[in-house]
Structure formats: structure tokens, C-alpha cells
Amino acid sequence: MLDELEVRDLGPIRHARLAPAAGMTAITGETGAGKSMLLNAIGLISGALAQNARVTPGRETAWAQGIFDLGPGSPALGFAEEAGLEPEEGLLYLARSVPAQGRSRSLANGRTVPRSLLTDLSERLVTIHGQSDQMRMASPARQRDFLDAYAGDQPQLDAYRAAWERAQTLTKKLDKLQEQQAGVIQQADYLRQSIERIDSVDPRPGEDADLKEQRDRIEHGAQIAQGVTGALSALDASQLDVDVEAPSVASLVEQAIQSLQSTGVNDLFEDSLARLRSISADLSDLVFNLTRQLDSEGGAGDLDKINARIHDLEELKGRWGPSIEDVIAWRDKARFDLEDMDASPEQMQALREERQAALQAAAEAGRNLSAKRSAAGRTLGSKVGKELGALAMGGAALDVRVRPRSDGGMDAHGMDEVSFLFTPFPGSQQLPMGSSASGGELSRLMLAMELVAADAKNVQGGKETAQDATSGARMTFIFDEVDAGVGGKAAVELGKRLARLATSSQVIVVTHLAQVASWADRQFVVAKGQGDSGVQTQVRQVDGGDREQEIARMLAGSESRTSIQHARELLAASRL
Template sequence: MLEELEVHDLGPIHEARLEPAVGMTAITGETGAGKSMLLNAIRLISGNAADAARVSPGADAAWAQGVFAVGQDPILEGVLEEAGVEVQDGELFVSRRVPAKGRSRAVACGRTVPRAVLAELSRRLITIHGQSDQLHIASAARQREVLDGYAQDDAEREAYAHAWQELRDIEGRLERLERQEAGMRQQADYLTESIARIDRVDPHADELDELKARRDRIEHAAQIAEGVQRAVLALDGSGEGDLPGVADKVGDAVHALRAIRLDGMFDEDIARLEAAAEEIRDVSYSLASHIDDEVGERDLDTINGRIHDLDELARRWGPTLRDVIAWRDQARFDLEDLDASPEKMAELQTLRTKALDRARRAAAVLSKARMAAAKTLSGAVDGELGNLSMPGASFHVDVHPRQGADALDAHGCDDIAFMFRPFPNAKPMPMARSASGGELSRLMLAMELSLAARDTADGDRTPMTFIFDEVDAGVGGVAGAELGHRLAMLATHAQVIVVTHLPQVASWADVQYVVGKADEAGFTRTHVRQVDGDERAMEIARMLSGSDSETSLDHARELLASSTLAKEGQ
């Protein structure tokens, strides 16, 4: 409930302070006096966008503050706690400063907060029904909230929310497993292709080093052949000129020693020389065969191609061929382990089917509760419209359960729309498109009265401040008096502030403020003052006839008295 509103330097308002009544407060005044600026001040502290152009001429900044009495509201308390705001003695102070240049600043109980926090707080504290404030009720989300509040379907919504969350959890697990399975399939394909590639090359552990060494030898074959041939010639003496080789010379030495024949004096030396000769012949034969092999292999293309294939394997899975072979062997084991998910996938698919069935059943129960409430709310609002100078108008809450695979969302399976028909035989249309500003305000009043009646029957509702602007557009006479009566009825359940030009409406208020204007120092200034007693009678008389004649005053006093008597009897 709004206990106090204070405004400084906002448009034509230099300074104003209001203390709305607990019940109904009327704000009256001549057209153009600045009543709309009071609503703009409330919009500011409700988190609406700031407009520096509305700062009073010559002022540095505009400032507005609201003081609200708050009770125990878990949602409101959660918003305050998250913002780090502490309420003292049950009073919440929210303010907004809009400089002529620069950014606005929002404050709650002395703590700077984001503008969005003011918007969240205002949702629990204030509802403005004016031509520029009705779009919020046009949203499907807000209409669903209103219907659910009227239906008091907390148990059904909680049951559905539990089923929906269970379904989403299983679907999340399924999606993760599907992504994992897709990754596993990709990994399996990669392993299969890699193993096949390695198998095609069929590397051996030391093959690369051997091939590179062999390639080096082949590339230097001429140099090697020449050196080996010279070595062989030196060892076995074959070749041109039949020059003796080392082996021949060792043989000559053996023959020379054997010719001495002195009691085996050189037998040991002869044995050693014979062994040396045998070793030399073996080396010679080995070198000769080596020359034949190397000299006979000239085609390096095959070896270079093989080395290229082995190098590529080593770069991808090495660094050595031993590492490549070890990786391939391990990959074969890993490939066998990648087929373990189909069973888990089938299990989750079964769980999802069951969870979806439970969610659909819960959604159907919730939908049934909404349909019943929609029928009751439609009838209740229709009943109020006749009392608000809207004969023949009709209001209908359309609840349409969706069908198909994508029918469910976080709020059930229902598309909800508030439909309005301004006169008989007119085509029902979404209410924000089919009702004028005044009609829409009265329609919202009819809805709030219906909601308040339900709350009275079924429990206490969180106190709200309802602000109505243009609710009396196109209304007068007896219909205006009935409009005031309906506003006063709503004020028995909540705080009501109405901006009105009808004396029949203003007379029902518990407190009345008059907004007037005057020229001061070259500027038009707006003044806001509370009127009571004779002053209030004079304001009502002005609203009735534009004058404060004795006849008008008598009529005003009679109107105030009859309204007071009716309020006491309601």
C-alpha cells in the first residue's frame, strides 16, 4: 500500500506530497493542470523508462519517492533480499532521480539498485490501469497469471511443474547421451579409419631407421662401391695385373715359416697367420657380396614412397613407429568399448515416454481447472460490465489446449486469451485491440472487482495499490455514480487511487486531492493539495457546474452525503 508520494521538479510540479487513503483516493483538477505528472511520478518509481525532457525548466533533476507499507510476501522478500535491501518497520522507501543530463538513479531503502529491481517490486505493489499502461495485460503470460490467480490452481500447477521438470531432466540426459553417442560414433569412425590406414602400411618397429639408412647407402652407392672394391682388391689381390692381395701375402708368410722346419718353433705364429688369412678371406667375401647387393638396387622410388608413408604415420600417431603400433593396438581395444550406449539410450527413451505421459496427464488436470475458472471469471466480469456503463459488452476467457508433440511448455498445454466484444454481434477480439482507453480501464476495473470477490470468498489477497486513469471516459450521470460505487467496493479490499473528472466518482473517495496550476516567476507551476469539508464541497461543485454557487454547493454536499451513506451501508 502506498503511504506517501513525494515529487520534486517533475514537469510543472515543483513540489508535491500526497498521503493516499487506505481505501479510495480521488485526484481531481482542471484539464491540463498536471494530474498526469503524478502518474508519471508513480511510473518512475515503478521502474519505467526515464525522460530527461520532463525535468522542470531550470531544475537540475526530477525526483520522486514512494513509501509503501509492506507485509509478509515471500516473492517481494526474495526480490529485496537478492537486491540487498532491508525494510525497516514494515516500510519500503523507493525513489528515482532523473537528472537533466545523465543517467537516472534508482534507490530502495537507501541502497542504489538497478531500475529492473523497481520494476520487480512494483509488480507486487502497484497496478496502473491507464490507456498507456494496459499493454502488460495484453501479454499471454500476464493473462495466464491472472487466470491462474483467479483459479487458485496452485496444487495443479505445482503437480504439473514437478512432472514437467522430471520430463525436462530426462530429456536433458537423453540429449547429452545423444550428443555423447554422436561423439562416440565419430570416435569409432576415426578409430576404424585410423586402424585401417595403419594396417595398410603395416609398419615394423625399426623399419623407418633401416630404410633411411639403406636409402643413404644407395644414394652413395658409387662411392661405397669404389671403396669396397679397393678394399677387396687389397685383400684378395684379384683384378688387373694379378697383384697379390693381403691374403696372398699372409699365405706367403705361412709358407716361409713352414719351410724353416725347426721343431715347431713357429707353429703358434703359423696358426695365428692361418687364422688371420681365413678371417681376411671371409671379410673379402662379405664385402664382395655387399657390393653386388647395393650396386644392383638403383630404384629409390619404392624406398622413398615407403619412407613417406611411415613418416606420416609417425607424425600422426608417433613419434616413433613403436608408438604407432602401440596406439593401433590400444585403439582396437577402445573400439570394442564404444558400443555400450544403445542400451542406455533405450532405457532413457522408455523413461521419457513415461514422464511425457505423466506430464500430459498433469497438464490436462491443470487445463481443466483453468477452463472452469475461465467460465466463472468470464461470467463475473460480464456481470460487472453492465454496472460500468458498458451494456451489451461481453468478456470471455478463451482456454485452448494445444495438441501435438510440442504441446507442452513450462506452464502447461494451454493458449490463454482474454477476448472482448464491445457490443452485441461484434466479433470477439483480443481485449487490448477491441477496447478503447476508457473501456479498457473499466474492463480492468470489472476484472479487479471479480478477482477481489474471489479473494474475499477464498482467502486474503496480498494488498495492492490500484491506480485508475480515464476509467470515467465517456461516462456520466447515474452511470458515473455506479462507477464510483464499484471503485469504492474495490477499495474495501485494496487501495484505490483514481484520476477522475466526474464528481459522481470523486464523491465516493475517502480522501480527495486537487491539482491546480498557477503562473510563478514566468513558469506555470502545478500545486497539489488535499481538500476536506467545505473545500471539498467547493471542488465537487466546480466539477458539477464549473462554479461554486450556493445551488452547486448544495448539490455537492448532497452528493458527498449520499456517497458517504452508501459506503457505510455497503
């Protein structure tokens, strides 16, 4: 709840400090005195847009600060801690400075923060019901949240969200598996095609080196043939031309052997004969090899085939190498990997069935939530209508509609579209809440809604104790223009209902009616007075006789003995 509000140099207010009651606080004063500036100050610390023109003329900066007692269980406590703000003894300080020129500055517990953080924090602390603030409830999301809070459907909402989140998790898992399987299939196709390509070439270890050697020989074939021919001509010319009569080196060696054998003394020439026979054998083998070499030298056609083969092997090495041995090893591993790959259609089907079951469970939980909301919406509309009748709006009605989403789907909040339609007077068309109604009518509508919601909360959680009534965990409701067009008995009922709401929440009301202000636990008067530099707006708390005089002024415009007595009687009667 709001523990203290302090304002400096905002419009006609040079300095004001007020400490609202934990229950109901009334802010009164003559028209034009500056009551609206107090609401502007609360708007500033709630993250509203700043207007430099509202800085007091002659001053450099306007400043406003609100001190909030969070208390245990406050919805803002956890949010503040997540934002890195540590409440000091349970107190949260929200401040805003607005220069006459330039940008405003937002602070929380003395730290500069984004203006959006003030908005997020204040939404959990303050609800302003005034003509400029009714559009907040025009949001379908806020209307849904209000209905959920009234319905007390948290168990149904939790059950639905658990089912919906499970369905979402399974959907993401299925999508991921499908993506993975698509990748597996693509990888399997790649392995299969790669293996087929390598098999079609059928490389052999070391083959590329052998082919390059053959290519070198063919490319140097003329020089090789000339050298081999010369060697054969010298060793055995008959290998080149059978008509040649010149003896071969081998035949000459053979003649030498025969000559030594003809001596008949073989033992004497045994070593020489052995060496000559070895030379003869080597010469025969050498001539045979050179002749084969000459016959095996390929031509241009062989060179084309070899180059084509080398090209195929180089392609394999470029993709799966760097060596032929690496290519062969990669192919063997790819065959193993391909056998291990499985698209797992059974797993996919099982996951699809699991997801479908989760969607059905979410739909069932969503229908339970919708039923709870629909029943609560009918009750809410009926009870709000009765409250509006007591607030001088007989015939006004609130229709709470809960319908299936237009797209037929579901999200984290359920399967419903929630809308609040307001009928301000008999015969009027139903209007979307927040449009085409006066500020006073909308303020009273919001008061009726908050009253019904508070009653429902008390029923759900039990009546609050006296200690609860001063707890810092109370929400602050601010009402402006709620008394517009109200008088007589309806004004008394209005004040009584504000006081009733104040038993469970902090209520601050700006009012012109004594019948409303008399119900307040604490009253502040905003009035123009003479200051050091001319006329200024002053804010002061009134008690005892001072309050009787203010109530008398509001009743009769004077402070006569009769009006004072009437004020005294009104204050005494304004008790729950």
C-alpha cells in the first residue's frame, strides 16, 4: 500500500506530503485548488508520460516520490527482487523527476531505472480508476485476468497450463525429431551416393603412384625406346632384327666358356667358368627384360586411359582423402555408419500419439476452465448490476462474455476470448468497456467490480482480521470522478461502498461530496493559500473540529452552527 506521497514543484504545489490511511483516504477541496496534481504525481511515479509544462513556473524540476509498504505476500515483492531492488525494511521508494526542459528521470530505491520498470512495479501496487485510466481495463487480457481473479479458478488454470505446456513440449520435441530425421535421411543419402561413387572407381592402395609412374614412362616413351634399342643392339641385335648376323654378347661369352672347357683341365678354370656361366645367365635375363620393356611401352591411347584413371582417383582424394588409403578407410566407415542409421518411424509414431493425448488433455482442461469462467462471468455480471443500481445507475449492466477463440486454438491462457460489455443506461447499446461512457460512470463501474471482486476474495479466503486491515500487502485503489452526477442517498451508498472496499484494500478517493468524504479514515484538504511567492496550493490533513468544518463546507458551503452540527452527525453516522 502507499505509505507516503511527497510532491515538490508540480503545478501549483510547491511542497506537499501526505500519508494515506491503510483503509480509506479522502482528498477534498474546492474546484481548481489542485487536487488533480496529486493524482498527476501518483501517475508520474506509476510511469505515466511526463509533461514539462506541469513544472511550477520559475522552478527547474518537479519531483514526486511514493513510499510503498510491500509487506509479506505483496505481488510486487518478487518482481522488485528480480529487478535487483532490495526493499529497505519492506519499503519500496519510487520517484520521478521532471525538468522544465529535457527528459524525466525515474528512480527506484535511489537507483536510476527505466520508466517501464516503474510501470511494471506500480501495476502490482496501484490501480487508478479515473477518466484517463479506464482504458487499462479495455484490454481483453486485463478483463480475462480480472475474471480469473474473481472466479478463483487458479486450480483449473494451473491444470490447464500444465497440460498445455506438456503438449507444447511434446510438439517441440516432435518438430525437433522430424528435423533430425530429415537430416539423418539426407546424411544417409549422402553416404550411400558417396559409397557408390567410390565403388564405381574401385581404388587400390598405392594405385595412384603406380599410374603416375606409368604416365611418366609413356610421356618419355621415345627416349626410353631409343635407350632400350641401343642396349639391345649392343647385347643382342637379333632381338631387334632376326636377319642380323652379328653375334650377341651372350653367344660370345658362351664361346669363351667352350674354349676353356676344351682344354680338358676344368679344375684349373673352375672359378672362371663359374663366373662366365653366371654372366651368361645374367645377360640372358637382362636381354629378356629389356625386350619385354620395349614391347610393353604404351602409346597415346594408353596415356588417355591412364590420365582418366588418375583424374578419377584425384577426385576421390579431393573429397574423401587426402590419400587413396584415406578414401578406402572413409568408405569402409561410411558403410558401417549407414547400417547404423535408422529413421525410427516407430518412435515418431509413438511421439505423435503422446502429443495427441496431451492436446486432448489440454482441451479437456481448457473446457473445465471455460466452464468455470462462464459461470463466474454470469455471477459477476449479475452482482455488478446490483451494485450499480445502488450507485444511482439503475438499469446499468455488465455483460461478461466468455467465448471460444476465433481461431479455434489455445494458448497459455486457455481457449477463451473474454470481453466485458457495459450498458450504462436502459436502452443503450452494449459498449466495449472503456469506450463511449463518462468518466464518472466508468469509475462507478470499476468500483462495483472491485467491490464484487473483494467480496468474492473474502469468501474464498475468509474474512480479514484487524491485523490484515493494516497489512502492507494491500492493493491501493485510487478513484477520481467516481462521484460525478451522484447526490443524496446514492452519495451515501457510494461512500459506504468505498469504505467497504477499504476493509480489504487501501482506497484513495478524490471527491466533492461530504457524504463520500465522511466515510474516510483519513481526510486531506487541498486549498489555495498565500505563500512566500504568491498564491500556492497547500495540502493538509484535517482531524476533529477542522474536519467537521471541512465537511460542513462541503455540505453547505459555509461553517454555520447548523452545518457544523449536520457535519458532526454525518461523520458519526458514516460507520460500517
